[in-house]
Amino acid sequence: MSLTRRDFLKLTTNALLWTSGVLGLGGILRFLSYTPPEDAPRELDLGPVADYPPGTRTLVAGGSALLIHDDAGFRALSTTCTHLGCRVNVKPDGFLCPCHGSRFDPQGTVLNGPAQENLPALEITVTPENHLLLSAPPAH
Amino acid sequence: MRRFLFLAAALLLLALLAAVWVESRQPQAIPLTPTLTGESEYCLTCHAGLDEISPSHPVEAFGCVICHGGERLALDADLAHSTLRGGANPSDLTVVEQSCGGSDCHSGSAADERDHIQRVQTSIQATYAGAIASTRYTFGAQPDLNARLGIRAIQDPHTATGITALDAFDPAQESSASLHAFAENCLNCHIYAPPRPGDAYRRYTGCAACHTPTQPASTGTVHTLTTAISYEQCNACHNRGNYDLRTMQFVERLDAPADRLHAYYQPIAQFTRCEWTLDCIDCHTRSEAMGDGDLHPSQADIQYIQCKTCHGTRAEPPITRTLTDPDDLAFRLAFLNPVLDLQIGDTILVTENGEPLWNIRQLPDGTYELFGKATGQRFTFRAVMDTGCQQNPDEQESRYCHQCHAVDR
Numbered sequence: 001m002s003l004t005r006r007d008f009l010k011l012t013t014n015a016l017l018w019t020s021g022v023l024g025l026g027g028i029l030r031f032l033s034y035t036p037p038e039d040a041p042r043e044l045d046l047g048p049v050a051d052y053p054p055g056t057r058t059l060v061a062g063g064s065a066l067l068i069h070d071d072a073g074f075r076a077l078s079t080t081c082t083h084l085g086c087r088v089n090v091k092p093d094g095f096l097c098p099c100h101g102s103r104f105d106p107q108g109t110v111l112n113g114p115a116q117e118n119l120p121a122l123e124i125t126v127t128p129e130n131h132l133l134l135s136a137p138p139a140h
Numbered sequence: 141m142r143r144f145l146f147l148a149a150a151l152l153l154l155a156l157l158a159a160v161w162v163e164s165r166q167p168q169a170i171p172l173t174p175t176l177t178g179e180s181e182y183c184l185t186c187h188a189g190l191d192e193i194s195p196s197h198p199v200e201a202f203g204c205v206i207c208h209g210g211e212r213l214a215l216d217a218d219l220a221h222s223t224l225r226g227g228a229n230p231s232d233l234t235v236v237e238q239s240c241g242g243s244d245c246h247s248g249s250a251a252d253e254r255d256h257i258q259r260v261q262t263s264i265q266a267t268y269a270g271a272i273a274s275t276r277y278t279f280g281a282q283p284d285l286n287a288r289l290g291i292r293a294i295q296d297p298h299t300a301t302g303i304t305a306l307d308a309f310d311p312a313q314e315s316s317a318s319l320h321a322f323a324e325n326c327l328n329c330h331i332y333a334p335p336r337p338g339d340a341y342r343r344y345t346g347c348a349a350c351h352t353p354t355q356p357a358s359t360g361t362v363h364t365l366t367t368a369i370s371y372e373q374c375n376a377c378h379n380r381g382n383y384d385l386r387t388m389q390f391v392e393r394l395d396a397p398a399d400r401l402h403a404y405y406q407p408i409a410q411f412t413r414c415e416w417t418l419d420c421i422d423c424h425t426r427s428e429a430m431g432d433g434d435l436h437p438s439q440a441d442i443q444y445i446q447c448k449t450c451h452g453t454r455a456e457p458p459i460t461r462t463l464t465d466p467d468d469l470a471f472r473l474a475f476l477n478p479v480l481d482l483q484i485g486d487t488i489l490v491t492e493n494g495e496p497l498w499n500i501r502q503l504p505d506g507t508y509e510l511f512g513k514a515t516g517q518r519f520t521f522r523a524v525m526d527t528g529c530q531q532n533p534d535e536q537e538s539r540y541c542h543q544c545h546a547v548d549r
Contacts, residue, residue, distance in 0.1 A: 017152075
């Protein structure tokens with residue numbers, strides 16, 4: 001059987017269109033299947049209460065918060081400086097921002113600027129399973 | 141018709157293949173969401189190996205775009221860089237307000253000492269007002285040495301110097317050929333202007349002119365901001381030759397000094413030991429170098445540090461201040477350049493204008509220690525009082541001190 005020029009063009013055209021269709025469909029599927037990065041969770045499970053005995057100060061949430069367990073119970077402070085968003089260093093007598101030198105007392109209260117606002121307190125709750133839940137630090 | 145359909149199908153496939161090819165060449169994006177902006181940016185995809193620009197500007201907090209501009213989500217270099225501010229130097233004074241400004245950053249108030257941008261833009265380093273005034277006066281274009289013009293028009297309605305505005309220097313308005321030559325050959329020495337060609341003059345414009353250590357062109361660009369500015373950085377502008385007022389040409393120095401004492405260009409100048417062993421910023425203050433927020437008529441008008449600032453006179457010791465306030469500017473400056481561990485209760489020197497010389501601390505025995513801001517090196521010295529110095533307390537210009545204390549060159 002001989003292939004005419006017309007048949008050859010028709011066959012090739014169909015092959016090109018099918019290939020284009022498959023490629024285009026792949027692109028559309030890829031577009032439709034895109035899932036944006038998930039927002040940071042609003043609450044973070046810090047694990048069992050027993051992991052944080054009284055008298056401990058523990059950096060949690062990747063270092064973005066300090067969990068304090070003292071006589072008053074559990075509390076947490078953001079470790080993001082309220083000046084320009086640098087991560088403050090935890091010191092025995094409070095917090096020091098390594099970027100511009102703002103200092104905060106152990107309660108997160110500004111001792112000296114340039115920060116003007118205290119380190120925000122973060123909400124800590126205890127679940128029925130006796131786990132600690134940390135509310136996510138607000139965006140700066 | 142069938143041939144047309146064939147061609148259209150071929151072109152469609154080619155276009156799709158080209159799209160797949162372009163897509164496959166895109167690098168895998170490295171996202172960063174700085175805490176300060178909260179907006180994702182992809183700059184680290186190509187710039188992950190860049191040095192942190194300074195401890196005060198960590199990339200995790202600042203990112204890149206807040207200072208540099210650019211298209212934060214572009215992965216194509218040309219597109220990503222298409223909206224950069226100031227090219228590679230966002231501190232260029234034409235864009236510095238957008239790059240470095242903001243009340244929490246460098247365009248705060250004079251009261252909180254964060255008005256860096258306003259101070260620099262009104263400083264002699266940016267206006268060049270003194271050189272313009274003296275040259276125009278020399279060639280008869282103005283009747284006195286008062287500053288009227290600057291590199292750019294600028295206003296300072298609250299000035300303490302009486303100069304409320306400078307108009308822009310426009311060579312086209314000048315009739316003197318010498319002033320035309322001045323405009324053509326002598327306007328490299330302000331921080332709006334790019335430097336003269338050559339490694340010896342190499343510096344950036346704007347804030348980076350002083351705060352980014354410059355290297356020979358062969359070593360490329362550095363990504364650094366520092367307050368530890370060595371004398372070599374100052375020398376890129378201040379020690380490279382002289383302007384010849386007869387020809388209005390810059391006469392480059394051609395000698396190759398073997399040591400720092402001889403590196404000072406002015407052949408007849410005299411120097412005491414501290415003038416050539418310390419770095420310029422060990423004595424000269426931020427107001428002298430960066431301006432004090434007011435328009436000044438000349439360099440001489442803003443430069444006020446004298447020998448007595450540190451050494452006092454026969455009649456009185458240098459001015460000191462004991463640090464009691466943790467918000468004292470001295471602590472902030474010492475934090476940015478921690479060459480000494482300044483503490484509450486320390487007594488530091490202050491200038492006649494009240495500027496803290498935070499790197500100079502009084503010792504219990506009444507002498508003083510100075511820490512080099514660029515080197516960290518410790519020096520000790522004493523005041524003039526109760527020594528054999530016979531200098532008249534009213535004669536405090538350096539030339540009087542040089543009569544006894546100049547070193548041989």
